[in-house]
Amino acid sequence: MKRLRVAVQKSGRLNEDSLRLLKDAGISIDNGKEQLKAASGNFPLEVLYLRNGDIPQYLRDGVVDVAIIGENVLVEKGKDIIIAEKLAFSKCRVSLAVPKSARYNGIEDFQGKKIATSYPNTVTEFLTKNGISADLHIINGSVEIAPNIGLADAICDIVSSGSTLFKNNLKEVEVMLQSEAVLAVSPLISSERKEILSKLQFRIQSVLRARKSKYILMNVPNSKIDDVVKLLPGMRSPTVLPLAEEGWSSLHTVISEERFWEVIDELKENGAEGILVASIEKMVL
Ligand SMILES: Nc1ncnc2c1ncn2[C@@H]1O[C@H](COP(=O)(O)OP(=O)(O)OP(=O)(O)O)[C@@H](O)[C@H]1O
Ligand SMILES: O=P(O)(O)OC[C@H]1O[C@H](OP(=O)(O)OP(=O)(O)O)[C@H](O)[C@@H]1O
Ligand SMILES: [Mg+2]
Numbered sequence: 001m002k003r004l005r006v007a008v009q010k011s012g013r014l015n016e017d018s019l020r021l022l023k024d025a026g027i028s029i030d031n032g033k034e035q036l037k038a039a040s041g042n043f044p045l046e047v048l049y050l051r052n053g054d055i056p057q058y059l060r061d062g063v064v065d066v067a068i069i070g071e072n073v074l075v076e077k078g079k080d081i082i083i084a085e086k087l088a089f090s091k092c093r094v095s096l097a098v099p100k101s102a103r104y105n106g107i108e109d110f111q112g113k114k115i116a117t118s119y120p121n122t123v124t125e126f127l128t129k130n131g132i133s134a135d136l137h138i139i140n141g142s143v144e145i146a147p148n149i150g151l152a153d154a155i156c157d158i159v160s161s162g163s164t165l166f167k168n169n170l171k172e173v174e175v176m177l178q179s180e181a182v183l184a185v186s187p188l189i190s191s192e193r194k195e196i197l198s199k200l201q202f203r204i205q206s207v208l209r210a211r212k213s214k215y216i217l218m219n220v221p222n223s224k225i226d227d228v229v230k231l232l233p234g235m236r237s238p239t240v241l242p243l244a245e246e247g248w249s250s251l252h253t254v255i256s257e258e259r260f261w262e263v264i265d266e267l268k269e270n271g272a273e274g275i276l277v278a279s280i281e282k283m284v285l
């Protein structure tokens with residue numbers, strides 16, 4: 001039987017979360033250390049451990065069918081590759097930064113400047129669109145150090161918490177793109193493997209949906225149920241069950257974590273008590 005060939009970063013920021021996603025989707029991978037290829041024992045899939053930067057070419061060549069990769073890498077090297085799912089981890093942005101002490105007036109300040117980066121295509125496209133031409137110095141890592149050692153006037157690199165910029169006395173001045181991990185698909189995937197991919201996507205979607213949601217239960221005085229229900233749109237509508245104590249009900253619903261924090265004060269003001277919040281493992285609509 002054919003297996004879906006899935007590229008996962010061999011080591012680095014995406015490796016652990018990528019493997020966790022597959023595991024949460026019920027796919028077990030026999031993960032012998034130092035193996036570059038591992039098959040799943042319970043799903044028609046094999047994982048190939050590759051360098052992130054090499055993955056767009058493997059997708060293009062059809063050597064792998066799908067990959068878990070940073071969107072930023074596709075923008076840089078794989079504009080022709082289709083994104084099947086956004087995976088909501090490894091969120092970051094690709095930005096331009098200049099020394100903290102520099103006065104910054106706008107993009108035109110980059111005209112004729114030397115910019116150190118590992119993302120030459122992304123930065124060139126951004127600057128060209130803005131009518132700017134700059135001199136790029138392409139390096140593969142430790143980009144943020146370049147201005148301090150006199151190698152460049154500015155940098156273009158990944159920013160997440162901003163602490164690397166801060167430590168190197170730089171400030172972010174332009175955000176060129178937002179990125180997160182994505183499931184990318186080879187343009188050459190066969191129809192047989194596409195069927196396996198749609199099964200994988202179905203599982204991934206139920207995991208991602210569940211990760212965003214919480215199952216909440218609370219006790220509510222019967223007189224307040226209508227008000228509380230208005231605050232809590234459930235999957236269809238909340239479940240209301242009578243408590244043994246007269247005049248009270250237990251109300252259950254599914255809600256996004258974000259919405260839960262938005263409404264918590266109003267729930268309490270409406271007499272809700274004993275509020276329990278539980279994680280959901282899978283959520284199928
Ligand atoms: N600080 C960060 N916070 C969040 N996501 C990040 C951060 N740095 C990188 N990423 C994301 O994780 C991806 C992998 O980054 P990582 O540094 O592990 O690999 P790499 O060195 O770029 O690639 P390779 O696997 O080719 O060595 C990046 O392409 C980006 O999408
Ligand atoms: O805004 P921050 O939270 O500080 O994150 C940004 C840093 O993270 C990445 O580097 P990484 O740690 O992956 O090291 P690398 O250069 O070896 O890939 C990126 O290249 C930045 O340097
Ligand atoms: Mg990195």
